[in-house]
Every structure is written in C-alpha cells, then in structure tokens.
Amino acid sequence: MSEEAFRLLIVDDEPNIRSGLAKGLKREVDELDTAADADEAIAKFAATDYQLAIVDVRLNCNITGIELVRQMLSQRPQTTVIVITAHGTVETAVDAMRAGAFDFIAKPLDLNLVRQQVAKARAHHLLQSENSRLRSELAGAGEISGIIGGSAAMQSVYHQIRQVASTEATVMIQGESGTGKELIARAVHDLSDRSAGPFIAVNLGAMPETLLESELFGHEKGSFSGASRQKPGCFEQAAGGTLFLDEVTEMSAKSQVDLLRVLESQQFTRVGGESVLTADARIVSATNRSVATLIEEGTFREDLYYRLNVIPIEVPSLRQRGDDIPLLVEHFLRLFCDRHRRSQKTLDRDAMTMMAQARWPGNVRQLRNVIERMVVTHTGDTITAADLPRELSVASTGVSPTNQSLAEAVEACERSIISAALAECNCHREKTAQRLGVSIRTLHYKMGRYGLH
Template identity: 75%
Template sequence: MPDLDPFGVLIVDDEPNIRSGLARGLAEDADVIETAGDAQEAIAKMEKGEFPLVIVDVRLNCDMTGIQLLEHILAARPQTAVIVITAHGTVETAVDAMRAGAFDFVLKPLDLNLVRQQVRKAREHYQLRIENQHLRSRLADSGEISNIVAGGAAMQDVFRQIRQVAATDATVMIHGESGTGKELIARALHELSERSGAPFIAVNLGALPETLLESELFGHERGAFSGASRQKPGCFEQASSGTLFLDEVTEMSAKSQVDLLRVLESRQFTRVGGEQVLQSDARVISATNRSVQDLIDDGTFREDLYYRLNIIPIEVPPLRGRREDIPLLVEHFLEQFCTRHRRDIKRLSAEAMQTMVAAAWPGNVRQLRNVIERMVITAAGDVIHENELPSELRKPTGASGTVVSTLAEAVEACERQTIEAALESCGMHREKTAKTLGVSVRTLHYKMGRFGLH
C-alpha cells in the first residue's frame, strides 16, 4: 500500500461546544483535526492545509451559509468530501446539499457514533482514491500493464493505445484471435481508469443461449419465469459505475443485438418480468475473434451496433506476430506454475526454447500457457528438454521451409514471420511497417529483399 498523506478533518460550526465535542469524539478517526467558527476562517485554513474531509453546519452566523461554503469548497477542490450537519426542520436543505455534491449529511442532535461512521466511510473513499492514483501512475509509467507480459514492438503499440483510452469512458472493441488475451486488455483498461474501484463484470455471450442471455444482461424479477425464485440483478446493473466486458459479442442473436443496442443508446433497461426502468452508466468493452465486416456483409451482425461498440478499436496481434515475447511468456508461466504445483524447474533448454519460438501457436498465448503447465507437471528434471515438448511443437521450419536446427535459423524464421505480420497489418505500407517494427525504411527494404518479401 502506498504511503498516504495524513487524513485531515476540518469542522466548521458557529457553536464552540459542537466544534470541541466533535473534535474530541473524532480524535481516533483522523490524523489531523482543526476547527473553524465561520466560512472565512474555514477557507483560510483550507488554503494553508489539506483536508480531505470537511464537516460543515448548514447554518453559520456569517455572510456565507453552509451550502455556499460547500459550493465554494467543491469548486476549488472537487475531491473534498463534505458532510453537512442539519437540524430536523431543514432536511430539505440537506437534500439540496446532497444534490450540490455533499458526501452525506447528519441530523441534529448529533449522534456521535453515526458521525464517526460517516467519517470512516469518507476516509475509506479517500484511501481508495489515493491507492488507485498510485496504481494508475505506477502502471502508466512502467513498461508493463496489469499482468500482460510483453516486450516487443507489436504489444507496445497496444499498450500505448490502452494508456490513451483508459482514462476516458469511450466504448472499446477488442479484436483478436482466440487465446490472445483480449480479456486481459479489457481488465487493463479498467484498472487504469477512474472506475478501477468499481466492479469489472465479464460475460461470455457465446456461451449463453438466447433464452438466458436477456436475464444475464438485464436481470430478472422473482417469478419472471420457471425457476426464477428470487430477484437477480443483471450484468448491466452489477457493473454500474464500473466496466462491463462483453466477450464474443458477435455471437449474439438478432434479437439480443437489438436489445443491446437499445441499452447502449438510452442507458436504460428493465429486468425480465419487471416494469421499473433502471439506469446503468457501465462502461462497455466488447471483444470478438471474428471479422465483423464479414458478419455485417452476411447480415448476421447489425452495422449500427458495430458502430456503437467499435468507437475505439484495439487490435491484439496473434502470438506468431509477436515471437520476440515468447521467451518472456515462457519464463512468466514457468514461475507461475512452478509455484502453483510446487515444482523446481529452472528453465527450458536452448533447443526447447528455440522450438517454442519457432512454433506455429494456433491457440496463441492460451495454448503456450497450457503447454508450460503440462511441462511443469510432467518434466523429469529441473530443465525441460526439447524431446519433452508436445509433438505438435517439434516441427518448426525456417524461411526456406526446412526443419530449423540452429538458433540462428530460429531467429531468422521469427524475424521473417514478424516482418510478414507487420506488413500485413500495415497494408503493405513500408513506412508504417518500419515505424511499427522500430527500424529504418532502409533496413526494412534490406530485410524484405533478404526474405523475398517484395
């Protein structure tokens, strides 16, 4: 946990007994407590010190009311939590204060236990906000995002997009083959956003029949259908203020697509069997492993829904397009599974690593992960050798189509395939490809000639 600044509370009330009583009662709940008898004194103290929480009486015997002071505080320091004190006869004023941005309100005569509960709640919110700021700063400044392992140019470009988009509420569609880590990208977008303290809800739309999908997304009321023995909130409701990840979004039926489009446009929905209109401000991130344009051309996916979901597209490269990351991934999964299965495997042999780098990996990172776990469990010694790898991995080929037998040939095969993938993703535009690969155009021309890629 990061070191937090002292949690300071400023108590503003024109009655000295209330100020002193609250200061004594809250001594265990704050690091610093100061008091002020009017708005001007409070403003002066806030200019000199940091007070994440201010407790202010609605009625102050001065030129500025408590509500006006609240508005002044939030205009100058929007992150400040303000708890309003009000008498029973002015509850409507407290409601107005809540609408103006107050954190909460308490009624006179004051119940100290209730006030302490509100202060602790405000302190928890403050700590969470500071921890999230530290987390976002650490992740954004490092070369890593979440638990995504990568070092090559292809994934660094994805990281750049994540950092650019995460702080916004823009709807994102993640495109990539099965097993490339699309959910990890979605989670990284969530973790680096202001929503990171709220829920991240993931649902695989391809795994749900249409009869259950509506209930899963929007919830249902008790008795809405056979087996609905209780009210159940749906994913949109659970993810409100957070992030909703819709995996395999292109597998939805035509009716479900219409329902989803309506919610995306209005941010309103009703539970199955219910009449109450509910709101959700969940940020929607979707993913697909299919060509959406082909589905639109076939009439199986709505073009207007695609435009709603694909405001920001992120393309995740397949593992064969980021072979330079394979050794990093191998080391990561070795450590992970050796810990999980209590094994002491130190490394792959040079020949085994060479084979891993040159393999086709049709199942992408998921396949590599499964292979490493299997090898950790079944390997005879503390080094995994080439003959212990699955048979489907032991036939790597070089640029000429011959079996790779040296590390140099494996590197050459990796280099050729990386350039091919970059050229394809950049539409054969050489300057864009060179920039993507981090090389000069002249170097790219030389490599293309060497590998016969002109």
C-alpha cells in the same frame, strides 16, 4: 547478445595439480587464476567475479575445502563450484553438495572428464544468466495489469490502452482466440477512473439466447419458471465500473437489438419487471471474428458495430510478437512451478528455439497450456527440445521429421490441429467439433486416441 567473460579459479595446495589443470583448461575459459590455499583463494575471490571455482577438499590450512566452498557461495551465490579430492567417499560427496557444490570429481583426475564438467558448468552459468536477464525484462515488461510483453507490437497496444483508459468511450478489442483480449479489457478498466468499481465479464458465445436477456438485464421473482428470487443482471452488477462483453459477435439478432437499445438509451428493465433502471457501466467488447465479414453476411448489425467500435484495439497474435515468447515462457514456468509445487524448471536453448519457431495457432493460451503440461509431467529441472510436445516440432518446421512414416506425420499434424482448435474454443467440445467440421463423437474418439483430455 554477447556472452560475458567466463572466469575460473583453481584452488589446490599441490603445485602439480594447479599447473596441470591450468594448462589443461586454459582453452575452456576466458580467464584463469590459481590459489595455493584458502587465504589466497578468499582474497582473489573477493577481488574478481569468478563464474567457476574448482576447489580441493583437503588444503594445508586452517579450513577445509568444504568450508571454503561455503564462504565463497555465501559471498557470491551465483558462482558454480566443482569439488575435487583424493579421498572420494560418499560422505565427502554429500558434504560437498550440501555446501552448494555443483559437482564432485575424485582424484586421480581425468582431464577429459574435468573439461566436460567445466563445459557443463559454463552452459549452466549461461542458462542462469539468460534466465536472470529474462526475469529482469519480465519485471518491466508486464507493467500494465499483468500483461507480459515488451515487443513493438505490444508497446503499440499499451499506448492505445493508456490513450483510451481515461475516457468513457466504448472499446472493441479484436484478435485471434487465445491472444489475451480479456487482459486488455481489464487493463483498460484498471487505468480508468472507474478502476475502484467492479469489472464484470460475460461470455456471450457460451450462453443460450433464452438465458442471455436475464444474464445481462436481470429478472424479477416469478418472471419465468425457476425464477425464485430477484436477480440483478450484469449491467447492474457493473454499475460504476466496466462490463466486458466477450464474443459479442455470437449474439442472436434479438439480443443485438436489446443491447443496441441499452447502449442508445442508457436504460433497461429486468425481465418481468416494470421499473426503468439506468445503465452506468462502461462497455468493452471483444471478438475473434471479422466483424466486416459478419456485417456483409447480415449476421451482425452495422449500427451496433458502430456503437461498440468507437475505439478499436487490435491484439497481435503470438506469431506477430515472437520476441515476447521467452518472457512468456519464463513467466508461465515460474507461475506453474509455484502453483503445482514443483522445483523451478528452465528450457535449454534448443527448446526455447523450438518454442520461438512454433506457429502457435492457439496463441498465448496454447503456450500457457504447453508450459503447464511440461511443469506437471517433466521430472527434471531442464526441459530440452526432445521433451516438448511433438506437435510443436511439426508446427515449427511445417513438415514432419524425416524419420517419421507418412501415417505418423499425418497423426502428428491431426493432433496439432485438434489441440489448437481446442485451445481456440476454450476446450468447448461442441464448438471445437463445429470448427473442425466433424461430429462430437468423432472428436471424442480423436481426443482419446491422442490423449487430449
């Protein structure tokens, strides 16, 4: 992306100051103008888009430099203004900042200091421009049910969603954990003729078999111990809408048979009941596992797979859609700054580069977690690469930094692996322990050691 011209306006009633600054700063900017008073400054400011203005507080005219700053910023708020004065008091500095000044420099001027401030202002402007560009892209990227992403990989997903939404075909969404499969399912629902109906989501992997039948099909009062009232199941609740079955490959053999029967007959009965009810819900399922492998292993029914997988949608991992990372970062920064009542934060270029190069085994869910953590714990408005979690640095390079000991590198790698596994398993500790091949006690110890709570 090419950088736009960076223009500077110097406003000072002393000719020597104007010429000295103009000569000393001409290499720091692309274009430079000067003004001897407020009237000249206002006229030039109205005619030219200046990214930076250096304004003296005391001008030999009817308004002060502070008032000039207010007028400039009311006309063009994105301009950065640096105030200079020979009367450097705390009160003057406070007035300048209240008027919207970016910084305050006292005379006699140190040209090197001024150059540093100009460079700082230029970097600030560049960051603002980049954030503005990202917001513009963000406004157009999440055009389907709040999904963020304009990459080619996501455009392909959008095309599939639009193709299938208006039909009644069952959809199976496949992709790694944390890629946003439920968002895709919601998008299918929102663009369908059933959008006015309910969207009911149930996580089959987090539910024991003894409760799953009742959860899906409902139960009658007294049908089992604790059934104190009649309860409609997910199929009834989703009538006229969409039923999203997440982690569908985690179902037991019996539950698979029960689901297949409903899909084939479009009928079911509540647990303990006799009345036959009609299933009027569109089925969208999702899994993060290889269904072909499960069928070969005999743990998932092939006939059920064909019933569920009429229309397959493959969701790309975050590694496959790296162009979307800046958009996602900007989105989550705004979301969590608003949610946690923090001032708006930004990532500098090095931090954004590290985010883009990280492996993200936990995908968008992991990125979201990292951004929320930074919003809550970081005190400044700009997040640098040094502020990011250590595991991102290790993950982006594939090796530990050279100033780490072997033990430190091993710990950083272990922390990264555990953090990613937690993200993939939705922070379900028993599943995480199983995924990592350790006992739940060992996982708790490691989480405490690395602060992963």
